[in-house]
Amino acid sequence: MSNTTHTVTCIAGDGIGPDVVSATQEVIKAAGVNINWENAEAGYKVFKAGVKSGVPEATIDSLAKNKVALKGPLETPVGYGEKSANVTLRKLFELFGNTRPCVELPGIQTPFTGKGIDLIVVRENVEDLYAGIEHMQTPSVAQCLKLISRKGCEKIIRLAYEIARAEGRKKVHCATKANIMKLTEGMMKRVFEEIAPEYPDIESQHIIIDNCAHQLVRVPEDFDVIVTTNMNGDILSDLTSGLVGGLGIAPSANMGADVTMFEAVHGSAPDIAGKNLANPTAMLLSAVMMLRHLGEFEAAQKIEQSVFVTLGEGTALTGDIAPKGKGVGTDKYLQALINNLGKSPDNYTPRDYKPIKIPQLPEDPSYGSTKLQTFIGADIFIASPMDTKSLGDDLVALSEKTPLKLKMISNRGTKVYPAVGGKTDCVDQWRCRFMMRDENAQMTDTDLMALVSACATKHIWVHIEKLCLLDGEEGFTRAQGED
Numbered sequence: 091m092s093n094t095t096h097t098v099t100c101i102a103g104d105g106i107g108p109d110v111v112s113a114t115q116e117v118i119k120a121a122g123v124n125i126n127w128e129n130a131e132a133g134y135k136v137f138k139a140g141v142k143s144g145v146p147e148a149t150i151d152s153l154a155k156n157k158v159a160l161k162g163p164l165e166t167p168v169g170y171g172e173k174s175a176n177v178t179l180r181k182l183f184e185l186f187g188n189t190r191p192c193v194e195l196p197g198i199q200t201p202f203t204g205k206g207i208d209l210i211v212v213r214e215n216v217e218d219l220y221a222g223i224e225h226m227q228t229p230s231v232a233q234c235l236k237l238i239s240r241k242g243c244e245k246i247i248r249l250a251y252e253i254a255r256a257e258g259r260k261k262v263h264c265a266t267k268a269n270i271m272k273l274t275e276g277m278m279k280r281v282f283e284e285i286a287p288e289y290p291d292i293e294s295q296h297i298i299i300d301n302c303a304h305q306l307v308r309v310p311e312d313f314d315v316i317v318t319t320n321m322n323g324d325i326l327s328d329l330t331s332g333l334v335g336g337l338g339i340a341p342s343a344n345m346g347a348d349v350t351m352f353e354a355v356h357g358s359a360p361d362i363a364g365k366n367l368a369n370p371t372a373m374l375l376s377a378v379m380m381l382r383h384l385g386e387f388e389a390a391q392k393i394e395q396s397v398f399v400t401l402g403e404g405t406a407l408t409g410d411i412a413p414k415g416k417g418v419g420t421d422k423y424l425q426a427l428i429n430n431l432g433k434s435p436d437n438y439t440p441r442d443y444k445p446i447k448i449p450q451l452p453e454d455p456s457y458g459s460t461k462l463q464t465f466i467g468a469d470i471f472i473a474s475p476m477d478t479k480s481l482g483d484d485l486v487a488l489s490e491k492t493p494l495k496l497k498m499i500s501n502r503g504t505k506v507y508p509a510v511g512g513k514t515d516c517v518d519q520w521r522c523r524f525m526m527r528d529e530n531a532q533m534t535d536t537d538l539m540a541l542v543s544a545c546a547t548k549h550i551w552v553h554i555e556k557l558c559l560l561d562g563e564e565g566f567t568r569a570q571g572e573d
Contacts (some may be wrong), residue, residue, distance in 0.1 A: 105358025107162025213323025
C-alpha cells in the first residue's frame with residue numbers, strides 16, 4: 091500500500107448520492123488509502139440556485155486543479171437549468187472516453203449467469219448526435235447534426251486499445267453503423283482499420299452495431315473490448331449492464347487527457363435517499379477504477395475482491411439485490427464489505443492491471459485535414475408546402491441563369507424529383523441538390539450566393555450544405571434512387 095496522499099474532488103450528487111459516496115469513502119479508508127476529499131457541488135441544488143449549467147465555478151476550479159473526481163448521481167430537475175450537469179462536466183474537460191466494465195458478479199442471478207461475461211464498452215463521449223446541435227427546419231420537421239471527427243475517432247480507438255493492453259485483454263471490436271452512415275459511422279470504421287495494425291498483439295474486428303447488440307445477447311462471452319460512437323455506446327453499455335444485473339451495480343469512468351471522473355451510472359433514487367437503503371456497489375466499483383488510475387493497484391484489488399466475496403456470501407445484501415424479504419440496510423452491507431477486506435473469492439484469478447496510457451493528440455483544429463477540398467455544388471434545404479413536381483419545375487426555372495443547375499430533390503433521404511416511380515409520403519422539407527453546369531468548374535461563393543438569391547425570390551431556404559470533393563472523391567452521400 092502506498093503512503094501517498096491523493097487529493098480528489100468529491101461531488102456527492104443528489105438523492106442517494108451522499109449515501110453511496112460516504113459508504114465508498116469508508117471502504118477506501120479501511121483499505122488503507124489516504125485520500126484528501128475536496129467536496130464540490132453540482133446538480134439539483136446548483137440548478138435551483140440559478141446556475142443554468144448545474145456546475146458552479148468552484149467545482150470547475152476544483153476539477154481543473156485535482157484532475158480526478160469521484161461523482162455521485164446528479165439530477166436535472168424539471169423547470170430548472172438547460173443542459174445536463176453530467177454532460178456539462180464531460181464537455182468542459184473533454185472527457186472523451188466513457189468506459190463501462192461489464193463483469194458477471196457472484197450472487198447476482200441473471201438469465202446470463204454462468205456465461206463468464208467480462209467485457210468493457212469504450213464509448214466516444216463528446217461528439218456524434220450528442221453534440222446536441224438541433225434545429226426545427228419547418229414546424230413539423232426537426233434536424234439533428236451528427237458530427238464525427240477524425241480526431242475524436244482516433245482518440246477513442248487508441249484509448250480502447252490502450253485499455254485492452256492495460257487490462258491484458260486480447261480482442262477489440264469496433265461497432266458502427268457504417269453500412270448506412272458511410273461518412274460519419276464510416277469514419278470510425280476507417281480510422282479503426284488504419285490504427286489496428288499498430289496493435290498487432292490484439293485481435294481487431296469490425297462489427298455492425300445492430301449485430302453487436304444481437305450477439306451480445308446470444309454470446310456475450312465472445313466480447314472483450316467494444317469501442318463505438320457516442321449514442322451507440324450509450325445504448326450498448328446499458329444493454330451490457332443489463333446482462334449482469336443492471337445499472338445498480340454498473341461502474342464507469344469518463345476519461346480525458348487531463349481530467350478523469352469516476353461515477354456510478356444509476357439514477358439518484360430520491361425516494362430512498364437517507365433511508366439506509368441505497369446500494370453502493372456501483373460507486374464502489376467506480377472507485378476501484380479510480381484507485382487503479384491513481385496507481386493504488388493493491389487497494390483496488392483488495393476492495394474489488396471484498397465486493398465479490400460479500401456478494402457471493404449473500405448474507406448481507408441490500409434489498410435491490412437480496413432475495414425478497416432478506417435485504418439489509420446500507421450500513422450492514424458496508425460493514426460486511428469492510429470485514430471482507432483481505433479475503434479472496436473462490437475460483438477467482440485477478441487481472442494484472444497496468445496504468446492506462448491516455449492518447450495525446452495535437453490540439454491543432456486542422457488535425458487530420460490532409461485532403462484537398464474542392465466545391466462542386468450545394469444542397470439547399472427548402473421549406474415548402476408545394477407538391478414535388480411544381481417545386482422541382484419552379485427551381486429549374488429559377489436557377490436557369492445561375493452557374494448551377496438542379497440535379498434532383500429528395501424528401502427524407504429519397505429522390506422524388508425527377509420522378510423515379512414508387513411513392514414517397516413527403517413532408518414539407520426538401521433537399522434540393524444543385525451541381526455546377528460546367529462539370530470541370532469549381533463552385534465559388536459568388537456562384538452559390540447567386541443561386542440562393544434566385545431561389546429565395548419564391549421559396550424559404552432553411553439550410554445550405556456545400557458539396558465537395560476530397561482528393562477527387564465525393565465528400566457527400568447520394569439520396570436513395572439518385573444516380
